[in-house]
Amino acid sequence: MDREQRRRDWERASEPYLLAASLLFLASYAVQVLVPGLSPGWHAFWSLVSFVTWGLFVAEYLARLVFSDDRKRFVRTRWLDLLVIVLPLLRPLRLIETHDRMQRRRAHPRLALEARVMAYTGLAALLLGFAASLAVYHDERYAPGSTVRTFGDAVWWACSTLTTTGYGDVTPITPRGRVTGAVLMVLGVALVGAVVGSFSSWLLRRFRQEGET
Amino acid sequence: MDREQRRRDWERASEPYLLAASLLFLASYAVQVLVPGLSPGWHAFWSLVSFVTWGLFVAEYLARLVFSDDRKRFVRTRWLDLLVIVLPLLRPLRLIETHDRMQRRRAHPRLALEARVMAYTGLAALLLGFAASLAVYHDERYAPGSTVRTFGDAVWWACSTLTTTGYGDVTPITPRGRVTGAVLMVLGVALVGAVVGSFSSWLLRRFRQEGET
Amino acid sequence: MDREQRRRDWERASEPYLLAASLLFLASYAVQVLVPGLSPGWHAFWSLVSFVTWGLFVAEYLARLVFSDDRKRFVRTRWLDLLVIVLPLLRPLRLIETHDRMQRRRAHPRLALEARVMAYTGLAALLLGFAASLAVYHDERYAPGSTVRTFGDAVWWACSTLTTTGYGDVTPITPRGRVTGAVLMVLGVALVGAVVGSFSSWLLRRFRQEGET
Amino acid sequence: MDREQRRRDWERASEPYLLAASLLFLASYAVQVLVPGLSPGWHAFWSLVSFVTWGLFVAEYLARLVFSDDRKRFVRTRWLDLLVIVLPLLRPLRLIETHDRMQRRRAHPRLALEARVMAYTGLAALLLGFAASLAVYHDERYAPGSTVRTFGDAVWWACSTLTTTGYGDVTPITPRGRVTGAVLMVLGVALVGAVVGSFSSWLLRRFRQEGET
Numbered sequence: 093m094d095r096e097q098r099r100r101d102w103e104r105a106s107e108p109y110l111l112a113a114s115l116l117f118l119a120s121y122a123v124q125v126l127v128p129g130l131s132p133g134w135h136a137f138w139s140l141v142s143f144v145t146w147g148l149f150v151a152e153y154l155a156r157l158v159f160s161d162d163r164k165r166f167v168r169t170r171w172l173d174l175l176v177i178v179l180p181l182l183r184p185l186r187l188i189e190t191h192d193r194m195q196r197r198r199a200h201p202r203l204a205l206e207a208r209v210m211a212y213t214g215l216a217a218l219l220l221g222f223a224a225s226l227a228v229y230h231d232e233r234y235a236p237g238s239t240v241r242t243f244g245d246a247v248w249w250a251c252s253t254l255t256t257t258g259y260g261d262v263t264p265i266t267p268r269g270r271v272t273g274a275v276l277m278v279l280g281v282a283l284v285g286a287v288v289g290s291f292s293s294w295l296l297r298r299f300r301q302e303g304e305t
Numbered sequence: 306m307d308r309e310q311r312r313r314d315w316e317r318a319s320e321p322y323l324l325a326a327s328l329l330f331l332a333s334y335a336v337q338v339l340v341p342g343l344s345p346g347w348h349a350f351w352s353l354v355s356f357v358t359w360g361l362f363v364a365e366y367l368a369r370l371v372f373s374d375d376r377k378r379f380v381r382t383r384w385l386d387l388l389v390i391v392l393p394l395l396r397p398l399r400l401i402e403t404h405d406r407m408q409r410r411r412a413h414p415r416l417a418l419e420a421r422v423m424a425y426t427g428l429a430a431l432l433l434g435f436a437a438s439l440a441v442y443h444d445e446r447y448a449p450g451s452t453v454r455t456f457g458d459a460v461w462w463a464c465s466t467l468t469t470t471g472y473g474d475v476t477p478i479t480p481r482g483r484v485t486g487a488v489l490m491v492l493g494v495a496l497v498g499a500v501v502g503s504f505s506s507w508l509l510r511r512f513r514q515e516g517e518t
Numbered sequence: 519m520d521r522e523q524r525r526r527d528w529e530r531a532s533e534p535y536l537l538a539a540s541l542l543f544l545a546s547y548a549v550q551v552l553v554p555g556l557s558p559g560w561h562a563f564w565s566l567v568s569f570v571t572w573g574l575f576v577a578e579y580l581a582r583l584v585f586s587d588d589r590k591r592f593v594r595t596r597w598l599d600l601l602v603i604v605l606p607l608l609r610p611l612r613l614i615e616t617h618d619r620m621q622r623r624r625a626h627p628r629l630a631l632e633a634r635v636m637a638y639t640g641l642a643a644l645l646l647g648f649a650a651s652l653a654v655y656h657d658e659r660y661a662p663g664s665t666v667r668t669f670g671d672a673v674w675w676a677c678s679t680l681t682t683t684g685y686g687d688v689t690p691i692t693p694r695g696r697v698t699g700a701v702l703m704v705l706g707v708a709l710v711g712a713v714v715g716s717f718s719s720w721l722l723r724r725f726r727q728e729g730e731t
Numbered sequence: 732m733d734r735e736q737r738r739r740d741w742e743r744a745s746e747p748y749l750l751a752a753s754l755l756f757l758a759s760y761a762v763q764v765l766v767p768g769l770s771p772g773w774h775a776f777w778s779l780v781s782f783v784t785w786g787l788f789v790a791e792y793l794a795r796l797v798f799s800d801d802r803k804r805f806v807r808t809r810w811l812d813l814l815v816i817v818l819p820l821l822r823p824l825r826l827i828e829t830h831d832r833m834q835r836r837r838a839h840p841r842l843a844l845e846a847r848v849m850a851y852t853g854l855a856a857l858l859l860g861f862a863a864s865l866a867v868y869h870d871e872r873y874a875p876g877s878t879v880r881t882f883g884d885a886v887w888w889a890c891s892t893l894t895t896t897g898y899g900d901v902t903p904i905t906p907r908g909r910v911t912g913a914v915l916m917v918l919g920v921a922l923v924g925a926v927v928g929s930f931s932s933w934l935l936r937r938f939r940q941e942g943e944t
Contacts, residue, residue, distance in 0.1 A: 248483050255490040257471030258896030260686055261478075265900075270887050277894040282927045288495045461696050468703040470684035473899055474691075501708045674909050681916040683897030687904075713921075 114183035117145040181223035217283040221250040224276040231269040327396035330358040394436035430496040434463040437489040444482040540609035543571040607649035643709040647676040650702040657695040753822035756784040820862035856922040860889040863915040870908040
């Protein structure tokens with residue numbers, strides 16, 4: 093068995109564990125940000141969970157890099173894997189890839205293709221919006237003059253940003269919060285654009301079909 | 306006559322009554338929200354109308370569920386019917402389905418297909434915007450610090466949200482108002498996107514046709 | 519010569535005069551709104567110009583209605599002509615139709631089709647934005663608490679509305695100003711959407727062409 | 732060798748120098764705007780750099796005009812070259828044209844076409860956003876009542892404008908700043924629309940491909 097094959101087997105076997113780890117990472121971050129009076133013991137525990145799961149991603153990436161035949165090519169084609177190490181909050185997006193692969197293994201997928209596209213990009217937008225809400229709430233809540241006072245404010249801000257409505261009643265003011273906002277604008281707008289676009293085109297197509305019968 | 310056939314006959318026969326009930330529901334909600342000094346007697350009357358029409362939707366849904374041969378499939382394929390029971394303000398959207406079916410029964414529909422798509426999605430966006438304006442006005446008008454003071458404010462907010470303009474001079478601040486806002490953003494943006502998109506494509510197509518002659 | 523033919527000849531002959539009248543109407547409205555200390559004499563003069571040009575549109579519409587063989591059909595198919603009588607500020611949009619017809623009379627139009635679509639819809643958006651700026655400035659400038667203090671504010675508001683940016687630093691607050699705003703949102707968004715959409719698609723197509731050579 | 736051929740040779744030879752000059756112009760403008768306590772000597776130096784590089788563009792345009800056989804046609808077809816003389820901050824956009832030409836000279840370009848479209852329009856939007864941030868920061872920072880206090884504010888404003896989010900927490904108030912804003916809205920919205928649109932279409936296409944295998 094050659095190295096490339098071994099790497100691929102490894103990727104398939106490790107997938108469910110990494111997915112669980114990524115959800116655990118999001119959960120640990122959410123608990124640390126959202127639970128107000130966390131006791132020092134629990135705080136240490138959840139920090140540890142964050143650190144260990146993040147360490148797992150790093151270790152797994154390095155292991156695959158070492159096993160790879162052509163390392164330069166690996167770094168270039170797997171730039172997304174490197175990105176989710178730097179921004180681990182984006183990691184749960186792999187949930188979609190995993191679910192999609194499971195769906196395609198079945199002979200008759202339960203959802204039509206168009207519905208799946210909407211479901212997956214919608215789910216990705218939801219995860220991204222949730223992660224951005226957490227990050228902005230974390231960075232902004234104690235900033236002087238901030239308009240992000242509760243987690244509900246942060247979610248409301250994420251909604252109005254993702255749909256490009258942009259009320260401006262709630263906006264980040266710290267540099268880190270604004271960087272998160274800029275990422276959400278560009279990435280999220282494309283994702284929500286894909287959902288809205290496919291819903292619109294589905295609407296138009298359905299009317300057209302009915303018009304022909 | 307088998308059960309499935311009976312269910313279909315029932316759906317066809319009950320359609321106009323349910324449509325009338327859904328418009329009555331919207332009207333009763335509008336009266337309760339918009340008429341300022343409603344006497345206790347009238348208030349009780351319109352509350353009763355709301356309750357009875359809503360009860361009718363529930364009863365009709367349960368009846369169809371019982372008559373159905375494959376109940377699991379019924380729940381899964383008719384999820385839209387379940388949704389309009391939870392959010393009865395969305396019920397009048399069925400008006401469009403009914404009108405479209407009536408149009409298609411004619412040999413020569415009066416409107417071209419493209420115009421019909423624009424008319425239906427436009428009407429749906431209008432109904433959705435009106436229902437959202439009512440709900441937001443209802444939830445926000447007495448909230449401290451609210452910017453939604455008159456029904457006109459609520460309609461203006463709905464307009465700027467549906468077109469994703471999002472001025473932010475009028476925005477909901479209560480949790481329920483913001484949930485309504487988020488629903489309007491996602492659903493309404495897609496509907497208005499469909500109208501604007503088909504108008505744009507009609508414009509472009511018309512220019513192209515003129516360019517060829 | 520039959521009646522329908524006579525109506526068509528009339529339309530062709532009257533076109534340049536009506537176009538001049540529509541530009542005169544826009545100019546007279548602009549002067550009344552924008553020139554600050556207009557003397558009573560000039561004010562009366564420009565009011566007269568507005569009134570006479572508008573009366574011309576009404577008379578011309580009625581004349582064509584009388585000359586028409588099938589009046590119901592005339593009202594139905596020429597609803598745009600009725601609209602520009604109610605909202606005469608939209609009248610100059612016919613400039614585009616006229617220019618396009620002149621272009622098509624030539625054997626070799628000077629502009630490519632795509633550029634013409636962009637030019638016409640862009641010009642329409644410009645005219646609509648200018649008319650809406652005038653109307654909003656007219657209605658809002660003396661309203662208490664208004665944010666539209668100068669004509670520049672009104673133009674800036676129109677820009678941010680047409681591109682659906684919607685900053686909200688300048689927004690109409692009077693009912694009439696908000697109705698103008700809602701019309702601008704829906705109509706203008708579609709027009710600008712057509713321009714931006716064709717520019718984007720032109721960009722993408724140009725890159726694709728270059729990629730193939 | 733005829734004149735037209737000589738002009739083309741000249742364009743090819745001068746390209747790298749002009750590109751370097753355009754980046755130098757942007758850099759000199761950025762230094763003058765962003766470095767706070769610039770000594771008079773350095774200020775004079777960078778002003779000189781701006782002036783010389785801008786003079787180079789003018790000279791090069793005039794030279795090409797003189798060498799051209801059909802001068803009217805030159806002015807008409809090269810209107811973009813005239814535009815970047817009036818607005819030299821747009822000049823670095825030619826970087827994209829140059830890079831694209833270099834890519835196409837290779838037999839096997841390193842990036843797929845779709846990725847290149849996204850990269851080029853994305854880069855153009857980035858350059859445009861950076862130039863607009865500089866210009867707005869330059870015009871607004873000392874204006875009374877301005878919300879653009881730091882360069883970070885200006886970048887944040889450019890982000891929210893380019894994605895049509897338009898929070899409105901930071902907006903230009905001076906006439907020149909607003910003209911910059913209007914240009915950014917129309918041009919940038921089309922560029923970002925192209926990026927977001929191709930990303931969305933790439934997402935949808937990828938899902939579709941996976942659905943077929």
